[in-house]
Structures are given as C-alpha cells and as structure tokens.
Amino acid sequence: MIPAPPLVAVVDDDESVRESLPDLLRQFGYAVRAFSSAEEFLASDDLARTDCLLLDVAMPGMTGPDLQRELTRRRQQIPVVFITAHRDRIIRRRLLELGAVDCLFKPFSEGALRVAVEAAIRGEVAASLLLPAGTY
C-alpha cells in the first residue's frame, strides 16, 4: 500500500495564492488544503493531520503569528513556513526565532518553496536562520 502523501495546509486571505499555491504543491506530490483565514483552519478537521502549514503573516482578524501562538498553546506541533508580501528582515528574524521553519518573501521561487516545505516535513527547524535573508 502506498503511504498517503504529507498534507500541506495553505492559510492566506489572498485568493490568487489559495488558487495557485495548492496546484504547485500538488505538482510536488503533496496533498493540499487551502483556508482563507486562521479561524477557518482552526475550526477544520484537517488541523490534526497537517504536516506543514504555509501561513500568511498579515491577515484580517487572526494574523499568522497569532495562529502560531494559538497552536503552541494547544500543543499542536505543526511546522510553520510563513509567506509574506512585506519584505521586512526584522520581522522575518523574529518569526524564525519564534520557531518558524522559514519565512518566504512573495514572490518566492519554486525552489525556495520546495526546500522550505521539505525541511518542515522532515522536522528541521529554522535551518535558514543561518542563511542571509532574501537569498532566494
């Protein structure tokens, strides 16, 4: 029996991201679910099965970092890769220090996405802290 592919959850309020990113991730071979808000993801049954969370930083209502804190509070250990259109290295650094696997600046390359998601699923933490930010 073929093992089920890892499940990647995409949480972003931007519709074009929810449309495009799952398609590319499926091309990589992952199972994907997309959510338009942090609240929607928290309420879903997929929460416990998610292997990697691709999480937008700035969203109306609960923000990406808010969701990350909430997951920590609930002891849900889901590796998080942040994605943001706001290129701010200070924020990136803080997110990595708070335990994110990576923080990608939109638009990010296919390669950078793949490396980050694979690292998250393998359970590596914050490997890219060692790399200078923005070298994608």
Place this chain on the structure above:
Amino acid sequence: MTERVIPRKEVLIESSVPGGGVPPASMDELRRQIRERETRVRVRTRELERKTRELLAANRDLERAIAERKRAGDRLRRSEALLAEAQRLSSTGTFSWNVATDEITWSEQLYRIYELEVGMPVTVERIRSRVHPEDVSLIEKMRRAAREQRGDAGFEWQYRLLMPDRSIKYLHAVAHPTRDRDGRLEYIAVVQDVTERRLAEEALDKSRSELARVARASSLGVLTASIAHEVNQPLSGIVTNASTCLRMLAADPPDVDGARETALRMIRDGRRAADVIARLRALFGKEDAVTESVDLNSAVREVIALVASELWRNRVVVRTELADDLGPVTGDRIQLQQVILNLIRNASDAMCGVEDRPRQLALRTDRVAGDRVRLSVQDAGVGLDPESSRRLFEAFYTTKRGGMGIGLSVSRSIIEGHRGDLCATPNDGPGATFSFSIPCGSRA
C-alpha cells in the same frame, strides 16, 4: 494860651511838609492842607501795597516757573534714562547720519553694540572695521543708495558685525530720511542687535527642515513598502502559476488543460498588478491639478517670503525685477510655486561655496513673444558644465551632495503640464540662469 500853641503847630507842620510852601493863612486852611496831605499819603500807601502785592505775585509765578523748569528737567533726565534703559533692554541703538557732512552721531547703546568706547568719534572707517567683510559691500551699496535718495522712502537692511573675538552679531537696521535745519539730507536710524533671535530662528529652521526630511523619508519608506506589498501579491501568484504551468507541460503526458488554466491565472494576476500601478498613478498623477488664474508676480513674492530666512542664512542677496504688465496665467498655483521654490533653492545651493563675489540671485518676470510670460532665476554660482547641461533634467541626476535629482525633472514636467518650457543657460559672467515661460492663455 491859645496864641502860644498855634505858632508851635505851625512850626511842626512847616517842618513836616518838605518844601512846605506858603504858611497857612488860617486854622481852617491848615486843616484842609493836613487832610489833603493825609489823603495823598493814603493813596501812596495803597499804591505801594498794590505794587508789593504785584511783586509778590510775580515772585510766586517765578518760583512756580523755576519749579516747573526743574520738574521738566527731571522729567527730561528721567525720560533720557528710560530711553537709554529701553535701548539697552531691547538691544537697540540709534544714529543720525548727515549725508552732506558725513557726520555720524551714535546713541550710547549703539557704541555698546559695536563694542566701541562710548563717545569716541564715529567714522565710516571705524564702522567698516567692525562690519563683517562679506557685508562691507552691502553697507557700501546702502550708503550709495542713501546718498542718491530722492523722495522720502526709508531703508531697511540686515548685516553682520565681526567682533574682535571672531563672534558674529546680526543687526537689523531701519533708516528714515529727514532734513536738518539747513535743509540737508539726514538719516535717523534704529539698529537692533537680533543675534539671539537669529540664532533661535536658525535652530528652529534647522530642526524644522530636519523634521521635514525625516517625515519625507519615513513617509516615502511607508509608501514604498505598501506599494511593494500591493505589487508583490499578484507577482507571487504569477511566479507560482508559471512554475505550475511549466511542470504541467513537462509531465508525461503534458497536462495541457491544467497549463492553460494556470496561464489564464497569470494573465489575470498580471492585470491585477497593472491595476495597482494605475491606482498609484491616479493617486500621485496630475489628474486633480487645480486650474485657476495665477498672478506670477505674487506667486514669486510669496515664495520669496517663504525662503527669505533660508536665503539670508546662506547669505544670498535677492533682487527682484517683476514686470508690471505681466497679466495672469492659467494653471496650478501650488505647482508653479513648487517650481519657483525649486529654482530658487537650486540657485542658492549653486552659490553656497562662492566667497569671492556677492551671492546675488536675480528673479525677473517679463512678457515674451507669443503671448507668454517668463520667469528667470539668475545666480552667480558654479555655473553649468557641458555634461551637467545635457543631463540636468534627467530624473535622479544630481551634482549636489545629498540631492535626490528629482527637483528639475519634476519642475520640467510641471511646466510642460502648463504647455510651457523650462531651460537653463550659462551666464556671460559666473553662474547660470534657469527660466520657464508659459502661455498666458487658458490651459489645455
């Protein structure tokens, strides 16, 4: 008995009447004479009393006058003391200058401002020895203008003193022409030491421009970040879709329907990015420029008032020659003033290293052929080399340290928006002249 008494009386009366004349013929006659003399004495006495009263009154008037005079003297001394104190407190001195005799009289406070011994004779040389070397020519100019003065217009000027300890004093002077007793031209002037005020203003100006710079930089930073965010969102979609599309096409067999779907999404996201740019253009574009009737002369005067202290600080002397028959132009007053401000600042910056000649800035307006109005800004600065002449109006080209290279390219686009043109020409002497001309008629 009676017989004996009478002669004695006669003798007595005779002796009491000086130059007494004919002896009285009878007792009656004698009594009459006595009464007459008594009357005379009474009259004389009354006269004397009257005179005495008059003298006393005159004396009292005199005493009053003396007292009044003393009080007037006191008042004068007091008001002189008050004036001196007022001059000291307000750091204001006064002087008079008789143009014909070149005789100059200073108040005590003016000696103190110049830090010269009170009472020493004031000569032009002595004044010049204190005036800042860079302002000597200004003082000479003022003196010449004052000599040639016709009519009763006054003068107002600002200059600096360079004290022996190398400190600088800023003075503000106002002079009014008058005539002396012989009808010769004389100036009465007040000179105020405005050093403290000037330094405070400079500090204020400096922090104000620093604040403006920080505000500009931070708002520019915030603006850039939000533009970047808005554009990065659709770009992100395009990049992701393009990756997906390539993978779908590279699959065996290729997923053509999927690739078509992602390509359509790319087109949509590309349009979205273009929309963001269009919104930005609407926000910063010229669509909402105000069209009104603008008097270029008053626009120029307002800008000069705005930068007067900045120019003064840069020791720039402004001369304006504004044509009376200019007529209004149609356009956006604020935009035109931004251009004027920019040209004045450039002229001032171009002269900031000039020490061997006056930093003269001339602003002229006139009518030119084709029903156009022209403004020119002439400086005595570093001038234009061929390389900068060619690139002057390019965006982000600058010859100034700390310059953004935005001013002239924005100025040119504003002037072109008014169907005019902006150009730069080197002067015959040092410096350059920037001028724009715009049509008087209505704006397209």
